[in-house]
Amino acid sequence: MLIDHPLLGLRDSSEFIYMGDAKLLNRPNWRSQNIKSKFVEYGYLRKNPAGIHKELWYHEQGDRSWLVVTRNTVTHEILKVELARNLKRKVNAK
Amino acid sequence: MKYSGFKVLWEGLGGNKGWKPLWRKPDPKKGYDIIIVGGGGHGLATAYYLSNKFDITNIAVVEKGWLGSGNIGRNTTIIRSNYLLPQNQPFYEFSLKLWENLEQELNYNSMVSQRGVLNIFHSDSQRDAFVRRGNAMLMSGADASLLGIDALKKLAPFLDFQNSRFPIKGGLWQPRGGTVRHDAVAWGYAKEADSRGVDIIENCEVTNFLVKNGRCYGVETTKGIIKSKKVGVCVAGSSSAVMGKVGINLPIESHVLQAFVSEGLKPLIPGVITFGAGHFYVSQSNKGGLVFGGDIDGYNSYAQRGNLPVIEDVCEGGVALMPMIGRARLLRTWGGIMDMSMDGSPIIDKTEIKNLYFNGGWCYGGFKATPASGFCYAHLLATGKPHKDAKDFLFNRFEKGRLIDEKGQGNQPNLH
Numbered sequence: 001m002l003i004d005h006p007l008l009g010l011r012d013s014s015e016f017i018y019m020g021d022a023k024l025l026n027r028p029n030w031r032s033q034n035i036k037s038k039f040v041e042y043g044y045l046r047k048n049p050a051g052i053h054k055e056l057w058y059h060e061q062g063d064r065s066w067l068v069v070t071r072n073t074v075t076h077e078i079l080k081v082e083l084a085r086n087l088k089r090k091v092n093a094k
Numbered sequence: 095m096k097y098s099g100f101k102v103l104w105e106g107l108g109g110n111k112g113w114k115p116l117w118r119k120p121d122p123k124k125g126y127d128i129i130i131v132g133g134g135g136h137g138l139a140t141a142y143y144l145s146n147k148f149d150i151t152n153i154a155v156v157e158k159g160w161l162g163s164g165n166i167g168r169n170t171t172i173i174r175s176n177y178l179l180p181q182n183q184p185f186y187e188f189s190l191k192l193w194e195n196l197e198q199e200l201n202y203n204s205m206v207s208q209r210g211v212l213n214i215f216h217s218d219s220q221r222d223a224f225v226r227r228g229n230a231m232l233m234s235g236a237d238a239s240l241l242g243i244d245a246l247k248k249l250a251p252f253l254d255f256q257n258s259r260f261p262i263k264g265g266l267w268q269p270r271g272g273t274v275r276h277d278a279v280a281w282g283y284a285k286e287a288d289s290r291g292v293d294i295i296e297n298c299e300v301t302n303f304l305v306k307n308g309r310c311y312g313v314e315t316t317k318g319i320i321k322s323k324k325v326g327v328c329v330a331g332s333s334s335a336v337m338g339k340v341g342i343n344l345p346i347e348s349h350v351l352q353a354f355v356s357e358g359l360k361p362l363i364p365g366v367i368t369f370g371a372g373h374f375y376v377s378q379s380n381k382g383g384l385v386f387g388g389d390i391d392g393y394n395s396y397a398q399r400g401n402l403p404v405i406e407d408v409c410e411g412g413v414a415l416m417p418m419i420g421r422a423r424l425l426r427t428w429g430g431i432m433d434m435s436m437d438g439s440p441i442i443d444k445t446e447i448k449n450l451y452f453n454g455g456w457c458y459g460g461f462k463a464t465p466a467s468g469f470c471y472a473h474l475l476a477t478g479k480p481h482k483d484a485k486d487f488l489f490n491r492f493e494k495g496r497l498i499d500e501k502g503q504g505n506q507p508n509l510h
Contacts, residue, residue, distance in 0.1 A: 001401060014403040018393045018508055020347060036493070043505050044436045044492040045343040048334035050396040073348070073394045076401075 003069060004081050008062060015061035021046050022054040022068045025088055050074055056084065095285070097201055116281055117161070117288035122295050125321035126154045128475055129313055131300050131336065132329035133157025135166035135276075136453060136460065138283035138294075139468020140328060140475070142200075145290035147469070148476035153292045154322070156315055158299040162280030165331055168398075168430035169461040170353050170387045172366050172377060174211045174271035175236045178227045181486035181498045182439060183234040188483045189466030190236065190270060196465060202282030204275050205380070210365035211271030212241070212249070214415070216260045220370055224266040231268065241265045249364055252418045260371035260414060271366060273377050273385075279464060303340050303450065310340075310450035326451040326475050331431035332396075333454035340447060344454070345436040345492050347507040349390045350429040351458045352400040354408065356422040358382035367415070374411030376419075383425060386412060390432060390458065392508040400429040432458050438510030439498035442471050442480065442487045451475055452489075457510055 001013040028038040051074060057067045066084035071077065095114050105112050128144060130137045133155045145151045157163070173193050175186035193206055215221050228238035242264050247255065255262050284294055295317065303325065304312040312321035329336050334344050363378040376386035388408035391400045405427060413420045435441065435455035440463065442453045453471045456463060470484035480488070486498060503509040 012403075013393075013401070020394070020507070040493040041343070044345040046334070046345070046347055047338070047343055048347050048394065049338075050332070050335045050348070053394055055394060071393075074396045076395065076397055 001076055001078065003057060003067065003078060005059065005062070005065075005067065006081060006083050007065070008059075011059070011062060013057070015059060016057040016067075017060045019056040019058060021048075022056050022084075024056060025068070025084060026091070052079070097203070116285040117294050120293045120295065122154060122156070122298065122315070122317055122320045123293065125312070126293075127152040127322065128324045128326060129153070129320060129322040130155045131313065131325065131327045132164075133161045133284075133294060133296065134164040134328070134330075135162065135280050135283070135464040136330065136456075136467045136471070137328040138162070138280055138287060139464050140326060140453070140471045141287040141292045141294075142283040143469045143472035144476060145287050145292050148472055150476055151291045153287075154320060155287070155292060155294045156298045156300055156313065156320070157294070157296050160296050161284055161294060162277055164329075165430045165432075165460060166280045166464070167277050168353065168428060169276055170375070170377070170385050171273045171276045171461065172211065172271070172375070173206070173274055173462040174268055174366070175234070175462075176211065176213065176227065176231055176238065176266065176268050176271065178230050178500055179498055180230070182500065183230055183236070185466055185470070185483040185487075186462065187231075187234045187236045188469070189463050192465035192469065193274065193462075194270070196279070196282070200282035200286050202278060202285060204278035204282050206272070206274050208270050208272040209377075211268045211368070212365055213266040213368045214246075214253070214370045215263050215265065216371045217263065221263055228266050237268060237270050239267050239269075241267045250367060252362065252416050254415060254417050257414065273366065273379075276461060283468070300336065301339075303447075305340060305447055305450075308446075309448040324449045324451065324475055326453065326471060328453045328471065330433040330454045330456045330460055333433045333452070335396075337445075337452065340450070342445060342447075345441075345489075346433045346455050347394050348396055349392065349432050349434045349508060350395040350397060350400045351387065351390045351432050352404055352408070352427055352429045353385065353387045354405070354424060355379070355426045356384040356386075356419070357425050359384065359422060362418075369411050369415040372407070372411035372414065374408055374415060376412060376416075384419060384422060390434065390508060391429075396431055398429050398431060400427070432456070432460075434507035434510060436492060436505040436507060437497040437499040438501060438503065438507075440467070440487050441489060442467065442474060442484045443489050444474070445489070
């Protein structure tokens with residue numbers, strides 16, 4: 001698989017480390033209600049869809065940026081690649 | 095149908111006209127006591143043990159494709175019980191004991207071949223870890239012995255004993271481990287379950303579950319609605335997709351694991367051999383091909399095919415361990431979809447929906463577990479209580495912090 005890095009262009013996926021579902025960006029606030037079940041869900045439960053999946057890839061053998069890759073898990077087709085920091089900034093700004 | 099030497103002779107004389115199909119092709123009835131979703135190895139084993147050991151025979155096994163079309167036919171056929179943790183090891187030893195008696199029990203030749211499993215170690219600290227593992231195996235009643243260099247040279251003289259990067263220091267040897275003809279396992283279980291009246295319904299995909307007031311009372315399928323007192327899901331590889339229909343998120347990611355077969359060679363690999371410094375394991379099939387595998391590709395996938403970097407990595411591991419295979423040509427590779435769980439161990443448990451049960455999360459160790467998985471799942475479905483050897487394979491271990499993590503990798507499925 002080739003990942004179209006927003007800054008570096010097409011890079012081989014073996015340069016990256018895979019970290020799973022991009023929901024990991026949204027860590028629960030430790031002061032919120034039912035925090036135990038929220039952390040169980042955050043830490044252990046996954047939607048794991050057969051189809052479109054947003055996921056975290058870390059460019060360890062490159063510029064060490066975190067990417068959010070939108071990929072089809074049935075065909076391995078990569079639909080969109082974004083810098084995780086940009087996404088997170090957008091979320092935080094809201 | 096009973097198989098015997100006499101029967102083979104008799105049929106041979108009579109032009110082989112008396113062989114019959116091993117299972118019927120029934121249409122679904124309106125209702126059953128238990129429906130098993132998934133007609134693979136684990137589902138058929140469950141149906142077999144339910145009908146033969148727990149005397150529940152009003153059962154249907156519904157299968158999306160054809161019987162045994164999933165991972166039971168896509169694995170590297172290894173059986174062993176060389177685990178470390180006390181929650182795992184007795185379960186796998188129970189499984190190995192069932193394997194040893196399987197052919198007699200099913201009256202079906204599944205070619206259980208206990209030719210031994212050898213795990214090689216390459217450093218002093220790895221030796222310590224393997225000694226500990228060997229002791230854990232012995233304590234569960236399994237067999238294990240530690241082989242030094244001399245014994246290893248006798249057993250597998252072709253290993254690269256001169257390798258200075260990963261020097262071979264010895265191996266952990268389980269003589270009772272080995273390989274099995276994988277498809278025949280599904281066929282044997284299907285034959286015996288069918289003979290007790292279990293309906294095996296192929297090409298019948300479950301599209302939804304019938305749930306009312308938090309109770310499951312059947313399934314919707316492509317062949318219509320089938321009601322049932324209990325429903326047992328057993329679809330490792332597609333667990334998340336199936337359980338997602340009732341809104342249950344699982345502690346599982348689906349990953350692709352590739353396997354490889356070389357061209358046919360003369361007999362040269364004595365048993366199953368694993369490389370301790372990389373991820374590579376190999377055995378030789380009865381046709382002579384080297385059957386080998388390694389790591390999962392490492393990203394979520396339902397594609398049943400992998401990518402080249404892992405093929406290179408596995409082959410590098412193989413050549414580092416036994417350079418003699420360097421010129422053997424690779425014949426085929428294929429991929430299977432694994433339920434990679436968050437701690438690398440399986441789940442056999444009830445779900446939050448009453449009468450709906452779940453069996454999955456086998457990572458890439460599901461094949462060897464087939465008999466025990468079937469037996470323990472049958473026990474749970476029949477009695478409502480977990481079997482003693484599978485009592486820790488529960489959903490709530492994640493929230494309770496009782497993870498069964500052989501490798502100690504934490505909640506990152508692609509590292510298990």
